[in-house]
Amino acid sequence: MTTENKMKYAKLVPVMLCFFAMGFVDLVGIASNYVKADLGLSDSQANIFPSLVFFWFLIFSVPTGILMNRIGRKKTVLLSLVVTFASLLIPMFGDSYGVMLCSFSLLGIGNALMQTSLNPLLSNIIPGDRLASTLTFGQFVKAIASFLAPYIAMWGAVQSIPTFGLGWRVLFPIYMVIAVFAIFFLSATPIEEEEADSASGFKACLKLLGKPFILLSFLGIMCHVGIDVGTNTTAPKILMERVGMSLTEAGFATSLYFIFRTLGCFSGAFILRAVSARLFFLVSVCCMLLAMAGLFAFHSLAVIYICIALIGFGNSNVFSIVFSQALLAQPDKKNEVSGLMIMGLFGGTIFPLLMGFASDAVGQDGAVAVMTVGVIYLLFYTLKIKH
Structure with a gap:
């Protein structure tokens, strides 16, 4: 391995740690279920989180x-980590509805900053022909944090060892310490950035949605998230609902999803170097479509687990x-395109709200129906996809 390659991989380590910190946002799934149980909320109320x-x-x-054009990508990632740190600190002081709303708001703001800036920062280290596979590896690292969150929450909820009265909320200080480490590690790593994009206005960014492929990609990101x-x-x-499990037992389903999403990201990092993105994308979407059909047709525990695993694997590389x-x-508008694509993560607001109303009306089949619409769009x- 040449000295240049060694330096490149050395810079990847702190960036991948930031991808791990990016995965903190997925704790909201299991956390919303615990908050629902603690405060006696309905599905639609809990899905607000x-x-x-x-x-x-x-x-x-x-x-x-736009901010990245002014201060650079690395500084924007560092800012996102500071906001994430604050979001993880707040729940240590209480678990009321207002406290959790404030925490999750800051978590969302920090993650929006991070996802917008970290992906293009990676493009400063990795060339374009290997960007998709390296982004997939970053998603693999992110997924590790995602599937650990339910286990840490369950451990905190049932552990006999004292957790300083935090219970399931012990996952917040654990992830907070990692965020601090990521801040110092990335700060100490020199990364040479490209020159700022020429366009820097809000209107110029949104104008890119007028390009058909960018708009379709934006909607694709919405459906994915x-x-x-x-x-x-x-x-x-x-x-x-279907098997009568308790929340603690059912929490494994979230971990199962992220386990297979993690496996999908890891394998995808290598598969994408051997097959076309279009073919792999088609296989991934077919896995999810099969899973949605299974969730509608079957109510047995084994089949539900298989379907959740298929969704995790299928959605891992989208x-x-x-x-x-x-x-x-x-390629000449990376900062603006990144901002637009991450704005597409707003789908994480629309889908849970629609799913909450649908499940309140007709049970969890309603929630599955809403997700199926997203899968059909990805098909x-x-x-x-051009290649």
Whole structure:
């Protein structure tokens, strides 16, 4: 390995730690279920929490793309880590509805800043032909934090060892310490950035949505995150409704989803180097479509677990492929395109709200129906992938 390659991989380590910190946002799925149980909320009320987290992507993503042109990508990532640190600190002082709303709001703001700036920062280290596979590996690292969250929450909820009265909320200080470490590690790592994009106005960023492929990619990101957050929050509810599990037992469904999403990201990092993005995307969407059909048709525990696993594997590489396709379509507007794509994570607000109302009306089949619409759109998007 050459000295240049060694330096490149050394810079990847702190960036990948930031991807791990990016995964903290997925704790909202299991956390909303615990808050629902603690405060006696309905599905639609509890789903406000993940919806609130992803609402901030609509507000902050494009301004973050503009901010990157002013202060650089690395400084924007560091700012996002500081906001994330604050969001994880707040729940240590209480678990009231207002406290959790404030925490999840800051978590969403920090994640919007991070997802918008971290992906293009990675493009300063990795060349375009390997960007999709490296982004997928970053999603693999992110997924590790995602599937650990339910286990840490369950450990805190039932552990006999003292957790300083935090219970399931012990996951917040644990992740907070990692966020602090990521701040110092990235600060100490020199990364040479590209020159700022020429366009720097809000209107110029939104104007890119007038390009058909960018708009289709934006909607694809919305559907991806809607399915992601939807499965994250709904999987335990399906088991509680159909199999009669308790919340603690059903929490494994969220971990199962992220385990297979993690496996999908890891394998995808290598598969995408051997097969076309279009073919792999089609296989991934077919896995999710099969899973949705299974959730409608069967109510047995084993089949539900298989379906959740298929959704996790199928949805694992959708973001990386759509995001990289959008960046490659507009290589001279990476900051702006990144802001728009991350704004698409607003789908994490729309889908849970619709799923909450649908499940209150007709049970969890209603929530599954909403996710199925997103899967069908991704099947259509497959036709638009160029290579």
